[in-house]
Amino acid sequence: MLKPTNISTYLKGVSQVVSNQVNTGKQIAILPTKTVVQIPFAGTSPVALSKALPNGNVNITSGPAATSQVRWAHTDITVPDWSNYRRDSVKSPDVKSSGTEDSRKNFSYLMAGALGVTSAYATKSVVTQFVSSMSATADVLALAKIEIKLSDIPAGKSVTFKWRGKPLFIRHRTDAEIQAEQSVPVSSLRDPQHDNERVKDPKWLVVLGVCTHLGCVPINNAGDFGGYYCPCHGSHYDASGRIRKGPAPLNLEVPEYSFPSDDLLIVG
Amino acid sequence: MASSIVKTPLIRIVSARGYSQLAPISGIQNYEIKSSVLSNKLVVAAGDNESAITRISIVFRSIHKNSSQFAITRNIQQVGANLTATSDRETIAYTLEGTRAAVEKALPFLTEVATQQVFKPWEVSDVSNRILLEIATRPLQLRAVDLLHNAAFRTGLGNSLFVPKSQIGKISSETLQHYVASNFLSGRAAVIGLGVSSGELTQYAQSLKINTGDGCLNPSPYKGGELRSNKGGDVAFVAVAGEGAGLKDSKEALAFAVLQRAVGIGPQIKYSTRDNGILTKTIGSAQEYAAAAINVSYFDSGLFGVLLALPSKCSRKVVESAVKLLTSSTVSDEDVTRGKNQLKAALLLDAESGANAIHNFGTQAVLLQCLQTRARSLGRRLYNYKRCQ
Ligand code: FES
Numbered sequence: 001m002l003k004p005t006n007i008s009t010y011l012k013g014v015s016q017v018v019s020n021q022v023n024t025g026k027q028i029a030i031l032p033t034k035t036v037v038q039i040p041f042a043g044t045s046p047v048a049l050s051k052a053l054p055n056g057n058v059n060i061t062s063g064p065a066a067t068s069q070v071r072w073a074h075t076d077i078t079v080p081d082w083s084n085y086r087r088d089s090v091k092s093p094d095v096k097s098s099g100t101e102d103s104r105k106n107f108s109y110l111m112a113g114a115l116g117v118t119s120a121y122a123t124k125s126v127v128t129q130f131v132s133s134m135s136a137t138a139d140v141l142a143l144a145k146i147e148i149k150l151s152d153i154p155a156g157k158s159v160t161f162k163w164r165g166k167p168l169f170i171r172h173r174t175d176a177e178i179q180a181e182q183s184v185p186v187s188s189l190r191d192p193q194h195d196n197e198r199v200k201d202p203k204w205l206v207v208l209g210v211c212t213h214l215g216c217v218p219i220n221n222a223g224d225f226g227g228y229y230c231p232c233h234g235s236h237y238d239a240s241g242r243i244r245k246g247p248a249p250l251n252l253e254v255p256e257y258s259f260p261s262d263d264l265l266i267v268g
Numbered sequence: 269m270a271s272s273i274v275k276t277p278l279i280r281i282v283s284a285r286g287y288s289q290l291a292p293i294s295g296i297q298n299y300e301i302k303s304s305v306l307s308n309k310l311v312v313a314a315g316d317n318e319s320a321i322t323r324i325s326i327v328f329r330s331i332h333k334n335s336s337q338f339a340i341t342r343n344i345q346q347v348g349a350n351l352t353a354t355s356d357r358e359t360i361a362y363t364l365e366g367t368r369a370a371v372e373k374a375l376p377f378l379t380e381v382a383t384q385q386v387f388k389p390w391e392v393s394d395v396s397n398r399i400l401l402e403i404a405t406r407p408l409q410l411r412a413v414d415l416l417h418n419a420a421f422r423t424g425l426g427n428s429l430f431v432p433k434s435q436i437g438k439i440s441s442e443t444l445q446h447y448v449a450s451n452f453l454s455g456r457a458a459v460i461g462l463g464v465s466s467g468e469l470t471q472y473a474q475s476l477k478i479n480t481g482d483g484c485l486n487p488s489p490y491k492g493g494e495l496r497s498n499k500g501g502d503v504a505f506v507a508v509a510g511e512g513a514g515l516k517d518s519k520e521a522l523a524f525a526v527l528q529r530a531v532g533i534g535p536q537i538k539y540s541t542r543d544n545g546i547l548t549k550t551i552g553s554a555q556e557y558a559a560a561a562i563n564v565s566y567f568d569s570g571l572f573g574v575l576l577a578l579p580s581k582c583s584r585k586v587v588e589s590a591v592k593l594l595t596s597s598t599v600s601d602e603d604v605t606r607g608k609n610q611l612k613a614a615l616l617l618d619a620e621s622g623a624n625a626i627h628n629f630g631t632q633a634v635l636l637q638c639l640q641t642r643a644r645s646l647g648r649r650l651y652n653y654k655r656c657q
Pocket of ligand 1: 211212213214215216230231232233234235246247248
């Protein structure tokens with residue numbers, strides 16, 4: 001099989017780089033990968049060497065706490081670069097940072113203060129917006145106040161108005177009525193309140209026309225006490241709107257009101 | 269630094285000094301060693317040096333086969349003790365050290381590790397990677413000493429301290445078990461304690477379950493030869509040695525120990541490059557090198573020679589003069605005096621460290637079956653020692 005001309009290829013210790021069509025039968029050697037270890041070496045100076053030379057019996061110690069440690073050094077961990085977050089004045093390694101300390105602090109404090117105020121204001125407006133949505137609507141607020149011309153109401157008469165969706169009784173009391181209500185002993189009342197506590201001007205009684213029992217509208221100038229009478233379950237109120245008889249537990253409610261002038265009453 | 273010294277309150281220095289005088293951590297130095305031989309020929313020796321640290325060592329005489337690693341028990345570290353296995357060419361010592369309370373707690377582990385070894389196959393295979401690394405990273409001067417032994421004794425003492433690379437991963441747990449069963453016998457074992465009372469230690473030694481027997485010891489006679497290993501690098505380590513004295517001839521061994529110091533074991537003063545020994549004087553200081561006399565004494569044989577570390581390119585002259593020194597040289601009275609003084613100082617310093625002391629006691633007890641506080645007795649004998657070469 002072998003041709004004499006090809007014999008020389010069998011005598012050379014080389015593997016083929018460019019194939020010459022001759023199968024030499026040789027395997028290209030594959031070297032096993034060998035672990036390379038760095039031997040810890042203290043140094044080559046005579047002092048270092050003489051320290052490292054053993055001069056007697058050599059022994060090995062091993063054990064849970066005596067055996068050599070192996071630590072892997074991970075060199076592929078990238079160290080984060082914070083320079084984007086640093087002030088320009090402290091980026092340079094050869095400039096003292098203490099020189100710019102005051103200006104940096106001032107800037108920080110100023111920014112913090114300004115932003116704090118701005119954000120507090122913004123927070124306030126947002127909170128107000130949400131909180132105000134819970135209060136009365138505009139059309140209700142528009143009806144929140146009622147102005148009443150008092151000269152239209154003759155003495156001894158009780159007039160009913162509509163205020164905030166509820167009936168409002170304004171009663172122009174006569175002197176006799178005032179006298180009678182002032183003299184009622186407080187201890188005899190179910191909801192003890194003197195007449196003076198319920199009126200600002202004794203001539204005028206301002207109460208809500210809602211029965212404190214279950215909310216019916218009492219009738220003017222009716223009942224045993226000459227004030228109001230609730231027809232639903234029979235509550236009797238006097239001319240000061242106080243409960244005197246019947247199931248209702250409390251006196252009629254007195255709303256906020258004022259007299260800006262002699263002739264004018266504003267409720268609400 | 270200076271300011272911190274000033275700030276240290278005087279009272280603290282005084283109190284620290286007071287405590288240290290009360291109970292020195294290394295214990296007292298002139299303690300007595302009480303040794304006895306149990307019925308199963310187990311040598312027990314205890315010295316209570318009143319140290320806060322207790323060390324208990326179980327030593328076996330064995331021709332070294334394999335660097336041994338045992339199953340790691342975290343429990344020992346949890347109580348704050350330390351358990352190590354130390355082996356040289358003739359002995360293997362399992363030593364437990366720690367405070368008295370910790371040693372008491374960890375003692376069962378020492379018993380287990382030293383006398384009831386279990387080589388679980390997975391644990392044996394686990395350590396092979398670590399052993400590979402440790403073998404690969406051992407310093408060249410250690411290899412030089414290893415090769416020196418190999419050339420001098422061939423087998424027995426000539427075996428390397430390290431398991432051959434080719435054997436790593438091939439030694440099965442059964443092989444290890446067999447080795448332990450045939451070598452760890454009561455006739456060639458000793459239990460040594462420092463900082464523990466002799467009564468307690470004897471009691472502990474009696475409770476050990478060590479197989480009785482003497483085993484067989486093949487003496488490894490000195491043969492001689494030459495070995496080289498090319499490891500690359502700029503520095504060559506050359507060890508040249510002849511047969512020294514064994515420990516059984518203690519007078520000879522002592523003579524060689526003095527001779528070692530007389531020849532010089534390297535600088536004895538901080539930051540100095542050269543010692544004042546004969547070796548340095550012979551070689552001269554014309555070129556950079558480090559040299560030390562080595563003296564190793566085993567039971568029936570030993571090695572005496574020099575170990576040189578020098579730039580590999582110009583090693584020839586230095587090695588030649590070192591060999592000349594070993595083959596034909598005279599030692600002056602002055603050299604012997606210096607050697608004696610150095611040896612005395614070295615022995616006494618050595619004995620101060622509990623770890624060294626227990627290693628010394630262990631070697632003596634297991635090889636010579638008798639014990640003396642080496643430092644003191646040798647020191648005494650050194651005074652009477654006359655120049656003999
Ligand atoms: S609702 Fe007026 S009495 Fe019941």
